[in-house]
Amino acid sequence: MSIIVNHVDFVYSEGTNTSQHALKDVNLQIKDGEFLGIIGHTGSGKSTLIQHLNGLLKPASGEIYYNGRDINDKDFSRKELRSKVGLVFQYPEYQLFETTIFEDVCFGPKNQGLAPKDAGLRAFEALRNVKLPKELYYQSPFELSGGQKRRVAIAGVLAMKPEVLILDEPTAGLDPQGRDEILEELARLHREQNMTIILVSHSMEDVAKYVDRLIVMDDGRVAYDGTPREVFKHYEELKKMGLSAPQVTYLMHDLKKRGFDVDEDATTVAEARDTILAYLGKSR
Amino acid sequence: MSIIKALKLTHEYIHRDDEGNVDSIETALDGVDLDIAEGDFIAILGHNGSGKSTLAKHMNVILSPSDGTMWVDGKDTKDEDKLWEIRQTAGMVFQNPDNQIIAGIVEEDVGFGPENIGVPTSEIWTRVDNALAAVHMEKYRNHSPNKLSGGQKQRVAIAGVIAMRPKCIILDEPTAMLDPVGRQEVIETITELNKKEGVTVILITHYMEEVVNADKVFVMDHGKIVMQGTPREIFSDIKTLKEHHLDVPQVTLLAHELKEAGLNIPDGVLTEEELLHILCQLS
Ligand SMILES: Nc1ncnc2c1ncn2[C@@H]1O[C@H](COP(=O)(O)OP(=O)(O)O)[C@@H](O)[C@H]1O
Ligand SMILES: Nc1ncnc2c1ncn2[C@@H]1O[C@H](COP(=O)(O)OP(=O)(O)O)[C@@H](O)[C@H]1O
Ligand SMILES: [Mg+2]
Ligand SMILES: [Mg+2]
Numbered sequence: 001m002s003i004i005v006n007h008v009d010f011v012y013s014e015g016t017n018t019s020q021h022a023l024k025d026v027n028l029q030i031k032d033g034e035f036l037g038i039i040g041h042t043g044s045g046k047s048t049l050i051q052h053l054n055g056l057l058k059p060a061s062g063e064i065y066y067n068g069r070d071i072n073d074k075d076f077s078r079k080e081l082r083s084k085v086g087l088v089f090q091y092p093e094y095q096l097f098e099t100t101i102f103e104d105v106c107f108g109p110k111n112q113g114l115a116p117k118d119a120g121l122r123a124f125e126a127l128r129n130v131k132l133p134k135e136l137y138y139q140s141p142f143e144l145s146g147g148q149k150r151r152v153a154i155a156g157v158l159a160m161k162p163e164v165l166i167l168d169e170p171t172a173g174l175d176p177q178g179r180d181e182i183l184e185e186l187a188r189l190h191r192e193q194n195m196t197i198i199l200v201s202h203s204m205e206d207v208a209k210y211v212d213r214l215i216v217m218d219d220g221r222v223a224y225d226g227t228p229r230e231v232f233k234h235y236e237e238l239k240k241m242g243l244s245a246p247q248v249t250y251l252m253h254d255l256k257k258r259g260f261d262v263d264e265d266a267t268t269v270a271e272a273r274d275t276i277l278a279y280l281g282k283s284r
Numbered sequence: 285m286s287i288i289k290a291l292k293l294t295h296e297y298i299h300r301d302d303e304g305n306v307d308s309i310e311t312a313l314d315g316v317d318l319d320i321a322e323g324d325f326i327a328i329l330g331h332n333g334s335g336k337s338t339l340a341k342h343m344n345v346i347l348s349p350s351d352g353t354m355w356v357d358g359k360d361t362k363d364e365d366k367l368w369e370i371r372q373t374a375g376m377v378f379q380n381p382d383n384q385i386i387a388g389i390v391e392e393d394v395g396f397g398p399e400n401i402g403v404p405t406s407e408i409w410t411r412v413d414n415a416l417a418a419v420h421m422e423k424y425r426n427h428s429p430n431k432l433s434g435g436q437k438q439r440v441a442i443a444g445v446i447a448m449r450p451k452c453i454i455l456d457e458p459t460a461m462l463d464p465v466g467r468q469e470v471i472e473t474i475t476e477l478n479k480k481e482g483v484t485v486i487l488i489t490h491y492m493e494e495v496v497n498a499d500k501v502f503v504m505d506h507g508k509i510v511m512q513g514t515p516r517e518i519f520s521d522i523k524t525l526k527e528h529h530l531d532v533p534q535v536t537l538l539a540h541e542l543k544e545a546g547l548n549i550p551d552g553v554l555t556e557e558e559l560l561h562i563l564c565q566l567s
Contacts, residue, residue, distance in 0.1 A: 041463045042434045147332045173379065173460040175331040175490050176531035202463050205534050242433070244464035247493065247534040251556045258564055269534060273541045280547065280567060 003030040003053060003085075003164065003196075008062035010048055022048040024220040026062075032163075033194045035187070037207035037228070040217030041242025046200045047090060049217065050166045053198070054085040083112050086162035090169050090200075092153030096141040101132070101152050104141050108160040119159070126155035129189075131181055147178045154182070158189075164196040165189065171203065179203075183210055208232065208246045208267035216241065229265040248272040287452050287484050288343055288374070290318040292352035295338050295507075312338040314507035315352065320486065320500075322451065325478045327495035327515075328488045330504030331529035336488045339504070340454050343486070344376045357451060368401070375445030379457040381437035382430075384444075390432075391416070391425040394443045401448075408447075415443040418481070419473050435466025439473055446477070452484035453477070459491060467491065492519070493533040496554040503528055520552030535559050 010023040022045045030036055040046050051057040052064055055071050055078060064071050071081055089095050098104035105126055109119035127137060130151040136144070141152050150170055157165060167186070171179040187210055189195040201207050207214055208228045216224040216231060218241040224231045232238070235245035235253070246267045255276070256264040263275040295313035298306055312335045320326055330336045341347040342354045345361045357373045359366040378384055387393035395412045403411065416422045419439040424432065429440055438458050445453055455474065459467040471494050477483045487494065495501055501518045503511035505528045511518055518525070519532045522540055532540070539553035539562070547566060553559050 042466060145332050173332075173457060173490070175529050176492070177526075177529035178332060179490075180531075202467075204464060239465070242463045242465040244468070247556055248538055251535060251538070251560060254556070254560050255563060258560070260563070260567065269538045269541060272538050273545065276542060276563065277545055277547075 002032060002065075002067070004028070004063075004065040005030075005049075005052070006063045006065065008052060008059040008064065010045075010052065010057060011060050012048075014060065022220055023052070023059075026220075026222055028215065028222065028225070030164075030196065030198070033190070033196055035190045035197045035210065035212045036199070037211035037214045038198065038200045038217060039202070039204070039207060039214065039243055040223075044217040044242070045220045046217050047168055050087065050168060050198060050200060053164070053166060054087045055081050056087070079111075083108070083160045084162055085164045085166065086157035086160055088150075088153050088157050088165070088167045088170055090172075092149045095153045095156065096149060099140060100138045101127070101141045101144075102137045104152060105155045105159050108156055112160060122159040122161070123155070126159040127152075129158060129185060130155045131185070147174045150174070151182070154185075162195070164198065166198040166200075168200045169202060170199070171201065171206065179206070186210070204232070204244055205246045208249075216243070228267045232267050233265055285322045286319050286355075287322040287357055288318065288320040288486070289355045290316050290339075290342070290352065292317065293339075293342060293349055293354050294351035295335075295342065295347060296350040297338075312507050313342070316507070316509055318502070318509065320484065322484055323478075323482045324499040325475070325485045325497065326487070327498040327501045328486065328504060329490075329492070329495065329501060329518075329530055334504040334528075335507040336504055337456055338507075340376065340456050340486070340488060343374050343452075343454050345370050346376075372401070372448050373450055374452045374454060375448055375450040377438065377441050377445055377453065377455040377458050379460050381434050381441060381461065384441040385429040385437060388428055389425075390421065390427050390429055390440055393429060393440060394447050397444055397448045411447045411449070412443075415446040418446055418477060419443045433466055434462045435469040438462065438466070438470050442470070442473060442477075446483075450483065452486065454486040454488075456488045457490065458487075459489060459494065467494070492531050492536075496533060503530065505529075515554055516552040518552075519554060 005026055005028040008023055008026045012020040012022055038046050058072055069076055096104055098107055102123055105123040106119045109122045132151050170182055183206060186197050190197050214228050214231045215222055232245040232249045235249055249267055252262060252264045252266050252272060255262050260279055262279045266272040266275050293313055293316040297310045297312055299308045301307045328336050345367055354361045356370045359370055385393050387396055391412050394415050395408045398408045398411050416425055419442050421439050429437060459470050474485050478485045496515045498515055501515050502509050519536050522532055535556050536553055539549050539559050543549040549562055
């Protein structure tokens, strides 16, 4: 089972002089249980692409298949799709609307037809998973800090028990510990519940550490698609696309140039440490 | 000479309930002592809610002390007659590039501040020219700001502040919403302003690698300054940083792990070049 994006094009304000060709012949296959990262410069089409995956935007041409069925077919229920493919927006403010945080997180499961009690249990579980302090559960979501709003928005989607969880830059503006907590929670959902996770991020170090597969968007097209190691090999081209590579990647390439026989494609601290130690003849 | 100085600076936010009764009082700044020398590049780190933005807002007199004193270029921020002078001395750039740009054309946006304070027209244009040159955005002067990338928008916002000829610029997480090249553009721009024009820079950020070239780093937690020192001093103490919910740059962590594994590497390695040099000497 999977998501297939087949020759998708999308244009904002088509036919006007402000039209914007945001996706250009995008082809992708996302398998069940993948942890996928999407990187790309601002305006490269990341948000547009992921809004296609849960049917918020419709392709101008091409199709999106979810488990073999075209999601834009008339007989494909929107409601079913939204509960299976959960999307956490770049600006979570737009996703919160109830009077208390708890009610807000209950909204999704209630809307799926769950009894209030079951919806409540789902909400508690989801709020616990995103590590929101208990004393905040019955406060208004609008008084929260940006990082906490982000957690509530993620809990709102998790409470629907989606098969696919898509997050648009969920760690922007978070402090390092907040960032790690959210990413560790995603890794846990991926590992323990085999949830498919799609993470849009501007942090090269974070995607290198967490994702299995990385897609690079550039000007509406998929420029690279591979493991972080494969993608960050192209660090020189990535720079021209408004991106960079993790800090250690530059170090490894420079070490190689100085004659160190190390794994030059290491992208995480652990990989870099191990290959440097192996070369210098020290093992832990 | 100190450009920003605080003595026992305290700020309390009063939370009220629906009927307007005081519900709780939160001490967001708790007796902060601070002394920033003119011309320095200063970084302020701290977890979300530690009080960084509240402190920044005192430097720009958006807030006034509940207790204690803040001086900007020698002027007490409680002195209402000095409000506009202080705001011109200390300019502020915020996180979201989309909320800071007012005019429909870049050059008008940059000229807006000087015009507002009655700078003569001919001088406004000189200031706009210089400010756009300083952030390397001359080519875009007749563009519409909403067609620019995030990094370019932030550079326009910085130009708008520079056009006011401030002695000091305070940037509150200016790179949080930017892609890697946008981030780099902003950091290079403010570094150059600091080095070439001698403008004091106060940078608030969650990206640890952006502060490695700062003259001094302050770490905040619970409204207090809990660590201060050079980047090397601060990033040598990973354990304490983690206690304050912070981190170190990726190369600093790598150097630390190599040291733990037995290599002869000092603490607080800051840059890729530095670690490269050390490893070359070891082999
Ligand atoms: N609602 C919209 N109306 C018109 N153009 C848009 C809209 N949203 C995005 N765009 C344009 O589409 C392109 C892709 O944007 P987006 O998908 O938001 O990129 P990213 O998420 O990678 O920053 C950009 O050129 C952007 O300006
Ligand atoms: N306008 C406000 N009203 C009430 N409390 C506030 C306000 N702004 C900030 N606070 C509180 O003050 C504390 C410090 O906030 P802030 O200075 O924004 O921290 P930081 O910028 O380090 O994230 C936080 O606990 C925050 O909730
Ligand atoms: Mg986006
Ligand atoms: Mg802040």
